[in-house]
Amino acid sequence: MSLRTVLAAAAIALTLGACSRAGEMDYLGGIRVARSTCPAVGVPAYTGDITLFDPPQSRDASAIDVTATITNLRTTCDETSGPDVIATTTFDVVARRRDATAPRQVVLPYFVTVVRGGNVVVAKRISRVALNFAAGQDRAQTTGQGSSVIARSAATLPEDIRTQITRKRKPGEQDAAIDPMSEPGVRAAVARASFEQLIGFQLTPDQLQYNATR
Incomplete structure (x- = not known):
């Protein structure tokens, strides 16, 4: 399973508690989770590392010139002011030559x-x-940053969808055992309101x- 799929699934899972108060136990035994309009953040599969070769056309281990990795992602997100949700991610790049x-x-x-x-850029x-490698040093490290701006209205579930997902269902009711996410209209609405901020090396x-x- 790719990281993108995992992140999308996580965003959908968070949505199930859209109108609940975080950290409380539901009377049916579930845990209430508050959905955030902030995007999920991660590195797509195969883009978190880069390898440079010398000569460039070689793929032998002895020709590896520089390797670098994106790591230690740190994200801040402002979802409380204005019409936009602004997420800023800082990350480290560590390299060896x-x-x-x-x-x-x-x-x-x-x-x-x-x-x-999950699939629309x-x-x-x-x-x-x-x-910057100093003379005599084979390791270097630096910091990168990326930001995204998402319209709050686009990242917010419509009221009727939130109500449909979070409505309490009592045992014995006809739809008590039916997962609201099994309905195509609900799934589509959740997908439209789910965003990810993905960071990786721009590879050839x-x-x-x-x-x-x-």
Whole structure:
């Protein structure tokens, strides 16, 4: 299962408690969870690492020049003021090089993408981070950042859908055992209101294939 699928599933799961108070036990034994309009944040599969080769056409382990990894994502989200939800994620890029003889700067591209409903890209921005290796050092680290702006109205479930999902169902009622998420209209509404902020290296097709098959 890909990270994107996992994040989408998590967003849907959070929606089930849209109108509940967080941390309380439901009288039927469930746990109430408050849904947030903030996007889920993560790194898509195969895009969290990048490998540079020298010579570039080689894929031998002995030709690995630089490797880098995105790690330690930290997100702040403002969903309390104005018509937009603003999520800002800071992350670290840690890298290692083969030849530590001379000082060197390596610039790597990364993307910040906003995905709606698990598969619809609504925004994408390409940025770059610079890693500075000092002479004699084979490791370097830097920090990157990405932000997304999502309309609060788009990330909020319609009132009728919230009511349908959170309505308390008593044992013995005809629809007590029916999962409201099994209804196509409810699933579609939840998907439309679910957003993800995805961050990863902007890889070439060859680099992506290398990550997926190594």
